[in-house]
Amino acid sequence: MAYAFCKQVYADEIRLGGLLLDNSISHQGHEFASKISQYWREVPDSSGKNLVVKEIIVPQAGTLLSVIYDNKVVYQTYMGRRQVPLDEKVQQAIVLVLDAIANANVESRSPDLAGDEW
Template structure:
């Protein structure tokens, strides 16, 4: 009996330690299809790790492939479109567009935090 009790405590201990230490920040979802889209997402995700205060926010990168024209990438923050860019069929530099989209994302995150914490903006109209 004592052996079973000790084994039960031993098995539950690591699980309880892991549960108390897990902290999930914002979520970044990839919905790209092409090589350029994947390259954009990879560069974006590397910069996303350094963005502060992302808890509770969902960022989705969508891609629509346009035949014979290229691809259109959209960055959505909490179901709001914040950035749209077009990448042509030929290889175009992705890094400047990724940096621009992250800067716009940081500004949108700051604006959403301001809107939530501002007591001057009443939600009921009064």
């Protein structure tokens, strides 16, 4: 009985920030997700929100990489078969994610911008 009580106390103290789910396939996709996760860890107030990096194979073209926040695609880019520098793409993606977070916070706080339009 005491063990269950201690377990509950520790569970209440653990706080997780937002999670990044990596559904990438290629080496470039994994590298992109790794770099974006470094930025995602630093985003304040992201608890309860998830970021998904999803990669889909596009025949004869490479892959389509998407960044999804709050079930909405906020960034998409095509990745060819060749290795390219990812820093610019990661920075574009994180700026769009931060913009989506800001818009979601404004919409949730403003009674004039109701989600159901009523």
